Amino acid sequence: MSSIKRWLNTAYQREIDYYFNLRLQRNQQLILKNKSKGIFAVEVFSKMGFGANFIWLLEILEYCDSEGLKPFVIFRNPSKRIGSKSFSEFVKFKNDSQKPFFLHYAVMRSFKDLDLNRAWNYNSALTLERANYLLNTYLELDTEVTEFVQNYTAIEFTAKRMIGVHYRGTDKITEAPAVSYELVKEVLLSELENESQNIQFFLASDDHNFIDYITFELGKSQILCRTINRSKNGKPIHITAKNHREVNREALIDCLILARCDKLIKTASILSGCSVVFNPNLEVEMLNEPFPEYRFFPEKFLLKSRTF
Known part of the structure; x- marks a missing residue:
């Protein structure tokens, strides 16, 4: 600068x-x-x-x-x-x-x-x-946002069972233990093994590298993901991006799409926690837990993590 x-x-x-x-x-x-x-x-x-x-x-x-x-x-x-x-x-x-x-x-x-x-x-x-x-x-x-989400899910949600996946990959490690890409992959593979019906994953993340990794490991046919601006250097988009309107719009869209899934698999993040506010009946699986001093609403109600 x-x-x-x-x-x-x-x-x-x-x-x-x-x-x-x-x-x-x-x-x-x-x-x-x-x-x-x-x-x-x-x-x-x-x-x-x-x-x-x-x-x-x-x-x-x-x-x-x-x-x-x-x-x-x-x-x-x-x-x-x-x-x-x-x-x-x-x-x-x-x-x-x-x-x-x-x-x-x-x-x-x-x-x-x-x-x-x-x-x-x-x-x-x-x-x-x-x-x-x-x-x-x-x-x-915003009407434009809700119409976008309605049209997107109507067209793209073609599988019988849609599982939303939210991975917070930038600054969240200060508030919760980090979750490896490999662990998320194993969780998603176990979902594929346990489900006899057609299944697809909607990926939402601030981490560009995570999206690339999961898409490569599971194959594009299993993955649904929007093309948006994501962090490639570990720095949070909401801090580094110049166009804050775009950041807020994309965050809300991801939150609402995750709320429309049949199940949500997530790492600690208030954004995807808000998906449950929009859909209190959403099935949720958390892969990590916030440190005790960061267990605020709504994450504190979602702490039933899988044991590995």
């Missing part, structure tokens, strides 16, 4: 930080004013991936539902210029048309920024059934 580009990025981040801190000073005033009108409005400054943002949104919805407040939430990635608010473009609110014309948002980078005078424990309050209720009550997904 050139010195000029580094300087520009640093200047951009300073402007974002200054803007955020100015707004943070008004948080309590805005929160109290909005709550007096039965409203909770917050703009989330987040550099997290799609799945983590989605769970934060569900936590906010759980708070609003329990407090009888109408939620209005915007997600902004302060490190991105293309698609910085794209999460909120793809995951929308059903009540958006009821938004007051002049609506001012509190801001947060973590829940402590809201200073709600109580411990924020709404992640622990979530269950798969409760999360699915909040999803269906408050949210709607």
Whole structure:
């Protein structure tokens, strides 16, 4: 990166930080004013991936539902210029048309920024059934995305039994033990041996090399996989990609396709965990478990791993 580009990025981040801190000073005033009108409005400054943002949104919805407040939430990635608010473009609110014309948002980078005078424990309050209720009550997904998923599965899901496979292969090793490509291959081969009916695997991963490996080992006839941008160097796409809109769109599409499978085989990842929020009846097999300090919703409900 050139010195000029580094300087520009640093200047951009300073402007974002200054803007955020100015707004943070008004948080309590805005929160109290909005709550007096039965409203909770917050703009989330987040550099997290799609799945983590989605769970934060569900936590906010759980708070609003329990407090009888109408939620209005915007997600902004302060490190991105293309698609910085794209999460909120793809995951929308059903009540958006009821938004007051002049609506001012509190801001947060973590829940402590809201200073709600109580411990924020709404992640622990979530269950798969409760999360699915909040999803269906408050949210709607981008129409283009849902139509794409409907058309894709209608055309490509030709086997009698579809098994979704999600392999998180970049930065997740800091939160859960790594899973080898070979182990995943053995699990999929055992599925083929145990199933007498026609079977096919839909692969979803941030790891380009994993997709190549499994496709080569099992053969293209057994594999269904979309052609999208994936990491080839171990660095997370949601951090390194320039077009954040594309990253969020593809993450949501993979999440929804996995939710339509008959079974999900996965490594630790909030993104594929969210597939179970969309389909609480989805059969799930996890190949590793998050370290104890990272066992949040929804992964904590899916920890029934195969023993090797």
